[in-house]
Amino acid sequence: MRVELLCTGDELVTGLITDTNSTYLEARLFDLGVKVERVVLVGDVRPDITHALLAAASRADVVVVSGGLGPTSDDFTLECAAAAAGVPMTEDARVLGWLRERYAERGMSPNLNAGQLRMARIPQGSEPVRNPAGSAPLVILTLGRCRLFFLPGVPREYRALLDGEVLPRIRTWLEAEPGRMHRAFRLLRTVGMGESVLDQQVMPLAPSHPRVVFGFRTHAPENHLKLMAEAPSQSEADAALAAAEADCRRVLGASVFGADAEEYAAALLEKLGRAKATLAAAESCTGGLIAQQLTAVPGASSVFIGGAVVYSEKMKTAWVGVPPAVLERHTAVSRETAIAMAEGVRAACGTTYGLSVTGYAGPGGGTPEDPVGTVYCALAGAGMPTRCERITLSGDRDRVRLFAASHTLEMLRQHLLAAAATP
Amino acid sequence: MRVELLCTGDELVTGLITDTNSTYLEARLFDLGVKVERVVLVGDVRPDITHALLAAASRADVVVVSGGLGPTSDDFTLECAAAAAGVPMTEDARVLGWLRERYAERGMSPNLNAGQLRMARIPQGSEPVRNPAGSAPLVILTLGRCRLFFLPGVPREYRALLDGEVLPRIRTWLEAEPGRMHRAFRLLRTVGMGESVLDQQVMPLAPSHPRVVFGFRTHAPENHLKLMAEAPSQSEADAALAAAEADCRRVLGASVFGADAEEYAAALLEKLGRAKATLAAAESCTGGLIAQQLTAVPGASSVFIGGAVVYSEKMKTAWVGVPPAVLERHTAVSRETAIAMAEGVRAACGTTYGLSVTGYAGPGGGTPEDPVGTVYCALAGAGMPTRCERITLSGDRDRVRLFAASHTLEMLRQHLLAAAATP
Numbered sequence: 106m107r108v109e110l111l112c113t114g115d116e117l118v119t120g121l122i123t124d125t126n127s128t129y130l131e132a133r134l135f136d137l138g139v140k141v142e143r144v145v146l147v148g149d150v151r152p153d154i155t156h157a158l159l160a161a162a163s164r165a166d167v168v169v170v171s172g173g174l175g176p177t178s179d180d181f182t183l184e185c186a187a188a189a190a191g192v193p194m195t196e197d198a199r200v201l202g203w204l205r206e207r208y209a210e211r212g213m214s215p216n217l218n219a220g221q222l223r224m225a226r227i228p229q230g231s232e233p234v235r236n237p238a239g240s241a242p243l244v245i246l247t248l249g250r251c252r253l254f255f256l257p258g259v260p261r262e263y264r265a266l267l268d269g270e271v272l273p274r275i276r277t278w279l280e281a282e283p284g285r286m287h288r289a290f291r292l293l294r295t296v297g298m299g300e301s302v303l304d305q306q307v308m309p310l311a312p313s314h315p316r317v318v319f320g321f322r323t324h325a326p327e328n329h330l331k332l333m334a335e336a337p338s339q340s341e342a343d344a345a346l347a348a349a350e351a352d353c354r355r356v357l358g359a360s361v362f363g364a365d366a367e368e369y370a371a372a373l374l375e376k377l378g379r380a381k382a383t384l385a386a387a388e389s390c391t392g393g394l395i396a397q398q399l400t401a402v403p404g405a406s407s408v409f410i411g412g413a414v415v416y417s418e419k420m421k422t423a424w425v426g427v428p429p430a431v432l433e434r435h436t437a438v439s440r441e442t443a444i445a446m447a448e449g450v451r452a453a454c455g456t457t458y459g460l461s462v463t464g465y466a467g468p469g470g471g472t473p474e475d476p477v478g479t480v481y482c483a484l485a486g487a488g489m490p491t492r493c494e495r496i497t498l499s500g501d502r503d504r505v506r507l508f509a510a511s512h513t514l515e516m517l518r519q520h521l522l523a524a525a526a527t528p
Numbered sequence: 529m530r531v532e533l534l535c536t537g538d539e540l541v542t543g544l545i546t547d548t549n550s551t552y553l554e555a556r557l558f559d560l561g562v563k564v565e566r567v568v569l570v571g572d573v574r575p576d577i578t579h580a581l582l583a584a585a586s587r588a589d590v591v592v593v594s595g596g597l598g599p600t601s602d603d604f605t606l607e608c609a610a611a612a613a614g615v616p617m618t619e620d621a622r623v624l625g626w627l628r629e630r631y632a633e634r635g636m637s638p639n640l641n642a643g644q645l646r647m648a649r650i651p652q653g654s655e656p657v658r659n660p661a662g663s664a665p666l667v668i669l670t671l672g673r674c675r676l677f678f679l680p681g682v683p684r685e686y687r688a689l690l691d692g693e694v695l696p697r698i699r700t701w702l703e704a705e706p707g708r709m710h711r712a713f714r715l716l717r718t719v720g721m722g723e724s725v726l727d728q729q730v731m732p733l734a735p736s737h738p739r740v741v742f743g744f745r746t747h748a749p750e751n752h753l754k755l756m757a758e759a760p761s762q763s764e765a766d767a768a769l770a771a772a773e774a775d776c777r778r779v780l781g782a783s784v785f786g787a788d789a790e791e792y793a794a795a796l797l798e799k800l801g802r803a804k805a806t807l808a809a810a811e812s813c814t815g816g817l818i819a820q821q822l823t824a825v826p827g828a829s830s831v832f833i834g835g836a837v838v839y840s841e842k843m844k845t846a847w848v849g850v851p852p853a854v855l856e857r858h859t860a861v862s863r864e865t866a867i868a869m870a871e872g873v874r875a876a877c878g879t880t881y882g883l884s885v886t887g888y889a890g891p892g893g894g895t896p897e898d899p900v901g902t903v904y905c906a907l908a909g910a911g912m913p914t915r916c917e918r919i920t921l922s923g924d925r926d927r928v929r930l931f932a933a934s935h936t937l938e939m940l941r942q943h944l945l946a947a948a949a950t951p
Contacts, residue, residue, distance in 0.1 A: 305643060
């Protein structure tokens with residue numbers, strides 16, 4: 106089944122509103138095994154809408170159209186549909202009745218004004234369906250072999266009509282399709298591996314999994330691998346996906362931190378919680394980014410005890426006990442300071458682990474030996490030597506901070522993985 | 529000038545990502561007086577991309593294409609462009625040089641792997657422009673009378689190339705158009721005022737400024753007022769804008785914290801710097817969000833001395849000196865604790881001001897008197913009584929944290945404004 110979406114409205118092409126309706130519908134359709142082929146956004150321009158309707162109907166089996174069904178003079182999507190179909194607009198008695206009932210329920214006059222009457226006018230031969238969440242009805246029209254659904258653009262009404270009326274019809278048609286394909290989907294989330302490296306590791310596996318489509322997505326500092334299996338039955342699709350996922354996980358190893366909707370910070374906190382471990386962090390160049398990411402997760406307080414944003418030498422000493430002599434001899438951006446910060450914040454908070462990060466985020470600062478982008482990250486823990494890593498990051502201040510926070514948290518996650526693997 | 533956008537990528541038609549790049553570009557173009565005519569999203573399907581390129585080029589003067597320029601095998605937008613133009617792909621020596629330089633700067637091998645080499649292959653006769661924020665270049669191609677810009681889909685790179693390369697070219701072409709209207713634009717950024725209140729305050733002024741279009745944009749926790757003046761000459765547009773801005777500023781008063789690109793944290797730090805004041809913050813429910821926002825600004829370290837993320841009672845006492853008796857009698861979420869945190873972090877860091885915030889961000893926690901969403905914010909300073917405000921916020925954990933951080937910072941900004949107004 107070929108499906109296209111058409112969204113109308115000046116607000117969608119002038120930067121006032123981001124089209125999230127389509128994202129919602131695309132995800133629902135993808136769950137049904139349908140990949141939307143095209144989404145088109147046009148402004149409130151009659152010939153553009155009419156042309157887009159005809160073009161979509163010439164290509165697709167189903168077109169879902171949204172916007173322009175309301176009571177105001179810039180709502181004329183159905184008039185464009187009538188023009189495309191070559192039929193007149195007619196006042197529909199069923200819609201009139203629904204509108205009168207709706208207004209009566211709200212204590213409003215049953216004498217519809219001109220704007221309200223507009224909503225009862227639909228293309229001749231089309232089928233109206235009552236809107237449970239608003240006034241303008243869903244309208245279904247057939248053009249050639251294509252079925253077009255017209256929905257209001259208001260997200261609440263759009264979703265109510267989609268879930269209640271449009272998707273059940275599409276599901277029925279899909280189930281009636283001979284030889285239809287079933288799909289299964291997995292997102293593997295990795296960190297610490299560049300997109301081109303990820304591609305090189307994984308793509309050699311693709312030929313062994315002909316039923317699985319491999320795709321990539323960058324979501325800095327993470328890179329995600331998308332696997333989509335397609336087969337004549339759900340069990341075959343599930344099996345093909347499972348085999349591809351197992352192969353990919355084998356080559357990607359510990360770079361994979363989670364799957365599907367699993368977020369990094371939540372996954373790390375969950376690992377810490379399972380190990381009955383607690384955590385504290387001392388941050389210089391990341392300025393609270395690590396603490397903020399961890400505490401964004403509900404229930405973080407049972408694992409994350411405290412974070413010190415030590416943006417001055419004085420506070421490095423006062424809060425996390427970095428000896429003034431270390432700062433003087435090695436400077437605030439050094440291996441020695443990072444180690445003292447990690448050990449100091451762990452001691453101050455009495456936690457299982459202490460993380461620290463200090464570096465030059467830029468644009469100013471840096472030294473010839475440690476230019477902007479140089480970051481020292483350290484991990485201290487009970488019964489283990491404190492580790493420190495020096496990394497060099499490129500990009501602007503935001504990017505350096507983002508990747509510095511990620512690398513620091515990764516030191517802990519990799520340690521937990523190694524610890525769990527050791528008997 | 530007729531402009532269309534084309535965005536490619538399976539993630540855009542399967543509900544994984546909402547296309548916010550187009551919203552950004554549409555708004556920038558609208559500021560230049562151009563309404564985008566059509567936005568098309570297609571998946572990673574070669575014939576669909578090629579067809580969409582040709583169709584857009586047949587209608588528009590400028591097409592901005594995004595996505596599919598990276599190193600992986602599902603990046604083939606430029607190959608589709610070459611097919612549409614009927615030209616071969618060629619390895620471009622300039623792009624190769626840029627890529628080698630970029631990898632060398634990062635200490636990576638200058639021997640490009642197959643994926644990296646892909647990024648140097650562009651349609652014959654097209655013009656590459658170096659990407660300041662990533663690897664894949666901007667590519668400019670002419671098809672008939674239409675100019676097509678190909679950009680990476682990664683928002684950071686997309687925006688850098690748009691602002692730095694694409695929009696300046698479009699602006700030059702627009703300025704060469706005969707009989708064009710001149711525009712002047714101002715964004716007034718407000719905080720602490722709901723969108724409907726902002727609308728009610730400002731819209732009565734609109735009839736007195738017929739040359740100015742008033743628009744609104746929500747960017748939580750901020751609300752922005754957009755003023756766009758249009759006139760036959762630049763001086764008339766500038767004068768109309770200045771008059772409207774003065775009127776709006778009069779009714780909005782201290783809710784306006786900045787204009788155009790001025791960000792909240794930078795504006796606040798600049799105010800503190802001018803007053804030769806320093807700042808420290810103790811955060812509980814916001815978990816480092818305040819520190820992170822402030823330290824994202826280059827040079828923050830001259831004003832922001834330290835932040836304590838005191839996510840446990842123990843650290844509230846250890847780092848910012850909240851007396852255990854206060855915690856025991858009043859609990860960690862209370863006026864008394866907030867005041868002790870603000871005064872304590874100010875004393876610990878030796879700063880002019882201390883801010884604190886403690887509350888229930890949810891979804892768990894809260895008490896009958898202080899349910900989820902209750903937040904106490906406090907401001908301590910030299911020679912002034914410490915202030916504390918209790919607010920009640922609705923929404924999920926992220927929203928409560930965001931607005932709690934904003935309200936806390938606003939206490940300081942409003943204090944600085946009042947102090948500056950007092951002789």
